[in-house]
């Protein structure tokens with residue numbers, strides 16, 4: 476079934492609604508519980524509800540905060556976000572860089588520039604505050620479907636449904652469960668065991684968002700710039716259309732022992748950070764000098780998992796394909812997952828859930844495994860322009876899906 480977007484940017488089916496009923500599209504027949512209200516989980520809730528699925532989202536946090544982090548949304552994920560109906564909101568709040576600019580860390584020499592005009596990949600390239608994206612997605616879901624303070628503890632498979640138990644004592648059921656609970660996924664551990672290796676290669680991301688006014692007269696230009704050193708890099712961009720907010724994110728060596736569970740609360744030492752980039756270009760040093768404080772984050776990755784589902788439980792986003800942030804595709808691929816998962820579930824009832832999950836995995840895994848590998852190598856766009864059409868040109872709403880997945 477072809478899926479189109481209407482003038483308001485919302486998803487519209489190429490088929491009239493009554494015909495979809497005939498084809499067996501679940502009109503509130505299927506109930507899906509999503510574990511985790513991160514970017515992937517919220518995107519999945521939004522795409523599934525477009526197809527009439529009864530979605531409930533369970534999130535361990537008791538509230539959402541606005542911790543300083545930017546995020547790049549590439550055209551491949553923007554197409555999905557357009558279908559969800561949040562594109563206009565994001566455009567209003569984001570900086571739209573004209574290109575990916577790659578420069579040598581100390582000399583500033585430009586090694587490669589990829590122009591990102593909207594016409595090229597069929598959607599804009601936006602840089603924005605992560606919390607803006609998160610709240611736009613949360614706003615796409617009725618509040619009563621979002622259950623904060625629910626940390627998944629256990630899952631039980633029953634004939635035709637899954638029962639969940641949360642740390643707060645709540646027990647509930649759904650036809651199927653989507654584990655979108657991030658790189659330390661409990662859902663993944665329950666369905667696959669905890670032996671999948673988590674790689675900490677001894678690198679950390681320092682990141683901060685701060686007022687651009689602190690930069691004085693320094694103008695960061697109209698691009699998103701990645702400054703490449705021998706064993707470290709830093710990416711810098713504005714996160715607002717007025718260019719009044721600036722963000723940077725690093726990848727820098729750190730003793731292997733340092734590792735936190737994923738956390739938005741660990742602060743970095745600005746003096747250590749400034750020293751680590753002491754021989755970088757004056758513009759980089761000026762940004763770090765101006766920054767009042769930052770957070771620090773271990774960069775973690777895993778090999779592709781042997782499988783993404785077990786019966787009526789499936790994984791999505793970082794839970795099944797965590798990757799380094801070097802291609803800015805972690806959230807983007809989670810958002811793509813959301814559209815493909817919804818398309819696979821769109822034409823099944825409760826009895827067809829397992830087959831739909833296999834089909835979703837069969838379609839998604841080759842692509843996400845490829846991105847994981849390239850992202851891990853951290854050479855994307857460093858010196859030459861790679862083929863980018865397969866990545867940014869991808870349209871999860873309309874890409875053909877094979878009929879079946881694994882049996």
Ligand SMILES: Cc1cc2nc3c(=O)[nH]c(=O)nc-3n(C[C@H](O)[C@H](O)[C@H](O)COP(=O)(O)OP(=O)(O)OC[C@H]3O[C@@H](n4cnc5c(N)ncnc54)[C@H](O)[C@@H]3O)c2cc1C
Nearest residue numbers: 511513514515535547626627656657792793800805806807
């Ligand atoms: C430094 C850095 C920069 C990045 N920059 C970009 C970028 O520019 N562009 C991009 O596309 N990607 C980027 N990423 C990747 C991106 O942040 C992740 O890939 C994305 O957030 C994954 O979304 P997710 O929903 O799968 O997981 P998460 O965002 O981690 O969300 C998981 C959610 O599940 C909840 N949860 C966990 N366990 C439980 C439980 N037991 N019960 C209930 N809830 C639970 C968590 O509280 C959380 O809300 C970056 C990552 C890093 C580290």
